[in-house]
Each structure stands twice: as structure tokens, then as C-alpha cells.
Amino acid sequence: xxxxxxxxxxxxxxxxxxxxxxxxxxxALARLLTLAGQSEHKPTLYRLLAHSSPPRSSLVSAITGSPxxxxxxxxxxxxxLIRQQGHTVAVLACDxxxxxxxxxxxxxxxxxxxxxxxxxxxxxxxxxxxxxxxIAESLDIRVGILEHSGFDWILVETVGVGQGDVAVRDLxxxxxxxxxxxxxxxxxxxxxxxxxxxxxxxxxxxxMPGATRTAAQLQQTLNLPGFPPKQILVVSxxxxxxxxxxxxxxxxxPRRRHAPERRGQRLLLLAQEILAERFAERKDLVQGVLAxxxxxxxxxxxxxxxxxxxxxxHE
Numbered sequence: 001x002x003x004x005x006x007x008x009x010x011x012x013x014x015x016x017x018x019x020x021x022x023x024x025x026x027x028a029l030a031r032l033l034t035l036a037g038q039s040e041h042k043p044t045l046y047r048l049l050a051h052s053s054p055p056r057s058s059l060v061s062a063i064t065g066s067p068x069x070x071x072x073x074x075x076x077x078x079x080x081l082i083r084q085q086g087h088t089v090a091v092l093a094c095d096x097x098x099x100x101x102x103x104x105x106x107x108x109x110x111x112x113x114x115x116x117x118x119x120x121x122x123x124x125x126x127x128x129x130x131x132x133x134x135i136a137e138s139l140d141i142r143v144g145i146l147e148h149s150g151f152d153w154i155l156v157e158t159v160g161v162g163q164g165d166v167a168v169r170d171l172x173x174x175x176x177x178x179x180x181x182x183x184x185x186x187x188x189x190x191x192x193x194x195x196x197x198x199x200x201x202x203x204x205x206x207x208m209p210g211a212t213r214t215a216a217q218l219q220q221t222l223n224l225p226g227f228p229p230k231q232i233l234v235v236s237x238x239x240x241x242x243x244x245x246x247x248x249x250x251x252x253x254p255r256r257r258h259a260p261e262r263r264g265q266r267l268l269l270l271a272q273e274i275l276a277e278r279f280a281e282r283k284d285l286v287q288g289v290l291a292x293x294x295x296x297x298x299x300x301x302x303x304x305x306x307x308x309x310x311x312x313x314h315e
Contacts, residue, residue: 065178
């Protein structure tokens with residue numbers, strides 16, 4: 001069955017899961033989030049999203065930064081504060097994909113303590129392959145599923161990212177960039193697109209020496225011409241400092257996810273994802289182009305263009 005062919009029984013199953021998830025069934029929600037990562041189910045899920053109004057507009061925030069910046073630990077401290085304000089919250093944690101099982105490596109989940117009885121918190125780990133700019137596949141549709149399931153807040157934790165990994169910005173309302181003190185990152189981020197695009201910049205591990213200096217360096221960078229004014233926050237998970245202010249700042253951020261320019265960028269990301277799936281499905285086509293490239297003496301640019309052309313004409 002191709003990605004475009006959905007049987008009536010399959011569509012009925014998805015609709016049943018959809019309605020159950022909207023009514024608070026966590027097993028149905030977990031199943032939907034799993035199916036959202038499978039190409040054959042995406043057409044039906046996107047139609048359900050398009051023809052169903054969410055009960056409320058969720059605040060969707062991304063927590064991003066380099067490996068070891070403390071993203072999971074920070075989210076673990078934010079969750080109870082968000083719940084104390086009466087909000088429900090879901091976390092999509094983009095974890096590295098295991099090379100053995102293909103699943104998510106869950107080491108950081110232990111830093112997000114959750115009371116089992118609290119149905120107002122939902123955490124889901126997503127396996128993230130290399131080359132995805134720190135975000136899992138089908139992240140946009142999974143955010144939509146959580147929004148339609150009634151969560152007030154949705155937090156997206158990226159895999160440890162580099163300077164140019166900015167794709168998550170088009171999928172969320174605001175981006176929080178975490179930078180650890182005295183790591184050298186404060187210098188590297190001066191050249192980074194992510195520092196410019198982040199809505200909030202946070203120095204993590206504020207109890208460590210050098211946190212104040214790092215914050216001052218970042219403030220100098222952000223005061224340079226061409227940078228929009230931004231507040232630098234310093235937080236400490238160990239001492240529980242600055243986290244309430246971060247939650248407050250996030251709550252006050254404008255909802256930008258549905259702006260027309262963001263939708264345009266999301267469509268480009270989705271188109272790239274669809275093309276990648278098509279190439280994966282047509283390995284025979286890729287091998288045929290490679291063989292033809294060897295015979296014709298094509299360079300990589302010619303071969304890639306031919307591959308795209310053949311894919312479009314053979315669909």
C-alpha cells in the first residue's frame with residue numbers, strides 16, 4: 001500500500017483513535033503519535049487535523065541547545081510550575097535514534113520526574129535520525145495531535161543541536177536557546193543563526209562559576225546592530241533559581257506558529273520529508289540512477305537532478 005492509499009477500515013480506526021484521544025484516552029493518544037510517524041497514515045491524520053478545531057490553541061515552545069546544556073533537567077523543573085498554574089502540559093522529547101533498534105535512546109527521561117497519577121502531564125520520546133536538525137520526523141503532525149487532545153502547553157525538546165539547526169523555529173511559537181556557562185558556546189553562537197532566531201536566551205547551570213560572565217558576553221552580542229533586543233535569563237536547576245521567571249516569560253510570548261510565513265516554511269519541511277520517504281521507498285530507482293550515472297559519467301549534481309526528475313516522472 002502506497003502512502004496515498006488508505007483503506008476504509010484503516011481510516012475508521014484512525015478516526016476512532018482520534019476521538020478517543022480528544023476525550024483523554026492516553027492509550028489512544030500514544031497509538032496516534034506512533035502512527036503519525038508512518039507515512040501510510042499521514043494523509044488521513046492531516047485531513048483530521050484540517051477538519052477538526054482544537055479545543056484551545058496550545059502554547060508550543062522549543063527548548064534547544066548544544067548537548068549537555070541541561071535541557072531535560074530544566075524541563076523537569078518547569079513541569080510542576082506549569083501544573084501549579086492549572087495548565088496541562090505535554091513534552092515531545094526528540095532523542096537520538098538507536099542504531100540497533102531504531103527506537104529512541106531514553107537516557108534523559110530520568111531527569112523529568114512525573115507523578116504517575118497526574119494525567120495533566122504527558123511525556124513522549126521520539127526517535128530522531130541524524131540530519132534532522134535536532135527534531136524528529138513528523139513533529140508538526142504530532143504537535144497538532146497533542147493540541148487537539150487539549151494540552152495547554154506543549155514543550156519540544158530537541159536533540160543537542162549545532163549553530164545552524166534552526167528548523168524547529170517554524171514548528172513552534174517560541175524558541176528557548178540554552179547555553180551552559182564557560183563552554184565556549186557563547187563565542188560560537190555569535191556566528192550562529194540560532195542565537196538570532198531564538199526568542200529567549202537562557203544561561204543554564206547558573207550556580208556554576210562563569211554564568212554571570214557568559215550572560216554578560218551574550219548580552220553584548222545581542223546588543224550588536226542587526227540583533228533584535230532580547231532578555232538574557234540565568235537559571236539554576238540545582239538551586240531552583242530563575243525557572244519561575246522563565247515559565248512566566250514563555251507564557252507571555254506571542255503565538256507565532258500560525259503566521260502565514262511560518263506555514264510556508266512548514267510546507268517546505270513537509271515537502272522535504274515526503275521526498276525523503278519517496279526515495280526510501282524507491283531504492284530500486286536510486287540504484288538505477290547510480291548505474292546510469294556511472295555509464296554516462298555524470299557528476300553528483302547531474303545525478304541528483306536526474307534522480308529527482310526520474311522520481312517525479314515515475315510516480
